[in-house]
Amino acid sequence: MDLTYTAEQDAFRAEARAWLEANVPAEPLPSFDTAEGFARHRQWEAKLSAARWSAVSWPEGYGGRGVDYIGWLIFEEEYFRAGAPGRVNQNGIFLLGPTIMEVGTPEQKARFLPTMASSEIVWAQAWSEPNAGSDMAAIRSTARLDGDAWVLNGQKIWASRAVWSDWCFGMFRSDPDSQRHRGLTFFLLPLDLPGVTVRPIAQLDGDTGFAEIFFDDVRIPLGSNLGEVGKGWNVAMATAGFERGVSLRSPARFSTAADRLIELWRTHADSTDDALRDAVTDAWMLAEGYRLHTYQTVTGMIEGRPIGSEASLNKIFWSEMDVRIHEIALDILGPHAERMDGPLERWVDGFLFSLAGPIYAGTNEIQRNIIADRVLQLPKGV
Amino acid sequence: MRFAFTDDQRAFADGLHDLLVHEYPPARLREAWAAGRGHEPDLWRRLADMGVLSMMVPGPAGGMGGTLVDSVLLFQQLGRAGVPGPVVEHLVAAPRLAGTPWAGGVVDGSVVVTAALDVDPFVAHADVAEVIVTPSGARHGYAVSAVAGLDEGRHLAEVTGGTLEPLPGTDELADTLAVATAAFLVGLGETMIDLAGEYARQREQFGKPIGAFQAVKHLLADALLKVEFAKAPTYRAAWSLSTAQPTAGRDASMAKALAGEAAYRASRAAMQVHGAIGYTWEADLQLFMKKAWALQRAYGDARWHRRRVSAAVLATPR
Numbered sequence A: 001m002d003l004t005y006t007a008e009q010d011a012f013r014a015e016a017r018a019w020l021e022a023n024v025p026a027e028p029l030p031s032f033d034t035a036e037g038f039a040r041h042r043q044w045e046a047k048l049s050a051a052r053w054s055a056v057s058w059p060e061g062y063g064g065r066g067v068d069y070i071g072w073l074i075f076e077e078e079y080f081r082a083g084a085p086g087r088v089n090q091n092g093i094f095l096l097g098p099t100i101m102e103v104g105t106p107e108q109k110a111r112f113l114p115t116m117a118s119s120e121i122v123w124a125q126a127w128s129e130p131n132a133g134s135d136m137a138a139i140r141s142t143a144r145l146d147g148d149a150w151v152l153n154g155q156k157i158w159a160s161r162a163v164w165s166d167w168c169f170g171m172f173r174s175d176p177d178s179q180r181h182r183g184l185t186f187f188l189l190p191l192d193l194p195g196v197t198v199r200p201i202a203q204l205d206g207d208t209g210f211a212e213i214f215f216d217d218v219r220i221p222l223g224s225n226l227g228e229v230g231k232g233w234n235v236a237m238a239t240a241g242f243e244r245g246v247s248l249r250s251p252a253r254f255s256t257a258a259d260r261l262i263e264l265w266r267t268h269a270d271s272t273d274d275a276l277r278d279a280v281t282d283a284w285m286l287a288e289g290y291r292l293h294t295y296q297t298v299t300g301m302i303e304g305r306p307i308g309s310e311a312s313l314n315k316i317f318w319s320e321m322d323v324r325i326h327e328i329a330l331d332i333l334g335p336h337a338e339r340m341d342g343p344l345e346r347w348v349d350g351f352l353f354s355l356a357g358p359i360y361a362g363t364n365e366i367q368r369n370i371i372a373d374r375v376l377q378l379p380k381g382v
Numbered sequence B: 001m002r003f004a005f006t007d008d009q010r011a012f013a014d015g016l017h018d019l020l021v022h023e024y025p026p027a028r029l030r031e032a033w034a035a036g037r038g039h040e041p042d043l044w045r046r047l048a049d050m051g052v053l054s055m056m057v058p059g060p061a062g063g064m065g066g067t068l069v070d071s072v073l074l075f076q077q078l079g080r081a082g083v084p085g086p087v088v089e090h091l092v093a094a095p096r097l098a099g100t101p102w103a104g105g106v107v108d109g110s111v112v113v114t115a116a117l118d119v120d121p122f123v124a125h126a127d128v129a130e131v132i133v134t135p136s137g138a139r140h141g142y143a144v145s146a147v148a149g150l151d152e153g154r155h156l157a158e159v160t161g162g163t164l165e166p167l168p169g170t171d172e173l174a175d176t177l178a179v180a181t182a183a184f185l186v187g188l189g190e191t192m193i194d195l196a197g198e199y200a201r202q203r204e205q206f207g208k209p210i211g212a213f214q215a216v217k218h219l220l221a222d223a224l225l226k227v228e229f230a231k232a233p234t235y236r237a238a239w240s241l242s243t244a245q246p247t248a249g250r251d252a253s254m255a256k257a258l259a260g261e262a263a264y265r266a267s268r269a270a271m272q273v274h275g276a277i278g279y280t281w282e283a284d285l286q287l288f289m290k291k292a293w294a295l296q297r298a299y300g301d302a303r304w305h306r307r308r309v310s311a312a313v314l315a316t317p318r
Helices: A007-023 A035-050 A069-081 A090-103 A106-117 A232-244 A251-268 A274-302 A311-338 A345-354 A364-375 B007-023 B026-034 B041-050 B068-080 B087-097 B103-108 B173-202 B214-242 B248-279 B285-297 B302-314
Strands: A123-126 A142-146 A149-160 A167-173 A184-190 A196-201 A210-221 B113-115 B131-134 B137-140 B143-147 B156-160 B163-165
Touching: A007 A069, A069 A251, A069 A274, A090 A106, A090 A123, A090 A232, A123 A210, A142 A167, A149 A167, A149 A184, A149 A196, A167 A232, A184 A210, A184 A232, A251 A274, A251 A311, A251 B302, A274 A311, A274 B214, A274 B248, A274 B302, A311 A345, A311 A364, A311 B214, A364 B214, B007 B041, B007 B068, B026 B285, B068 B087, B068 B173, B068 B214, B087 B103, B087 B113, B087 B131, B087 B173, B173 B214, B173 B248, B173 B285, B214 B248, B248 B285, B248 B302
Parallel strands: A123 A167, B113 B131
Antiparallel strands: A123 A149, A142 A149, A149 A210, A167 A184, A196 A210, B131 B137, B137 B163, B143 B156
């Protein structure tokens, strides 16, 4: 065990810090859940990518730097420290990208990874359906072979950033006689094809960050599937594993939030309020605990001990921590927490956003079932 | 940056685990309770032979020369088995007796040493210990007045009189004891969850094992979450102390606060899953719960340790 960084890691950190300090926009960009904000974020991604910072853990051939997961964590720490913009193509770079690297054909890798790293193509996740949320195996959207094409029909919902994204990835039932997890195929397709209709849904914060996608006889070429036909569930689980595991919510996000919370406490709290002091300390310990846990997980991954169902523990931990950090911030703000146009509005916005965490990427109730069944080996429930 | 144990560290801990699974199942712990034994001389000798008791005693003094990082998984395994007696205290105190008349005895186990801090009103295991290491030095020749304790594997006493010999190396006694106890608590938490899982797999109600019900699944999943996320902070604290990091005190306190709370949550979840059986003297669960309840407050409770983290984290702008 050595929890110090190597000279090489320090140098990598210094390089990232210097570039970010010189390039991160001085003013925060508008939310990427708006048309203008989305375009500005795409420009930012292009700039990141040109300097090869958009996907540091990817191989150099695809636009990355080939650093290991520790390097990725270091970059993330610097990224959040610099207050850099949110990652508009995170569903592509952090979720789909690693899956393509694992199961994609050479053609798919060559075609999709570089344009993903540069955000020339921004990806939306077409995952849930109106009747397939927590019960994702209940997918009804269909894919039917018709000559030289697959024909897609059905409806997806809660597709993050689908309103302005270019392509989407999702599962369709390719075998009409199949049940549940079998007979599903994972497809990649552009969102501007005839027959695709994207309808924005306003979120709790009023922005249209997610959307419904309707598919009416949408024709896509053979070979649009990622992984084998009929094996979509396995492909999706690989993606979900990355999402729940370490990639979607890196520790730096919460360490930075905890530091901001401490700053808020210093400037706005009654320092004699012991309950509040303890709560802020707890928030810091949660973020620090998550950071340490992630370094331990990532060391294991580097040494060939891949993360399994324990990934579900991470997902519960970070999503509940995020809500908790924001609740404490609003407690510090007291009656001012009602205000939406002031300098501290960011905490209120952050609180609203945090409430999605325990729901998306598999609700925390589903994660608890996974832990109980696969880690604790309890009997299958209903 | 490498946050993992070495193969040797893991193998040693696995060896201790095997020994304890075979030599010290809960039935043995129950026998010790029934016989009023707060210390197990037979097991003690096995632990001495294996090098566990002298893990942190330097090699030249006859010990294993291990650091707290080398030892932290051992504390966790000792906790998993709920080993009674001053195992945590002895391992932590032994290296601090270098150059004293007890130095040889603490290595071969013939001298039992315990440890105590000023925050604790009682001394644990003073009845079997020849010497007590405190932040002020080594106390011996004292009189012991027993106090009934919650955990019958942890005999408490009020101690009077005796002689205090100053010791050179007691600076980190409190922090080391906090981290060692945190690891022990993590092990207790793991065992309580295991016991509850076993029970939930075999106990049937409404025609199925109760572990099939989500209310039960989620209770145990949440308990596991707390225990799993107490591990990395505990291991980090061990590293911080082993390498004399400036944050060692803060890290030790963070570990003890989190591990104590995690073990408590595990005890509550495990007892609830056991139902009425969990409220009986017969259930093995109580052997582990009571040790957890004692240790979560010994050597600084979560409140005390959290305030210490507060002082480090909130006091000065970073």
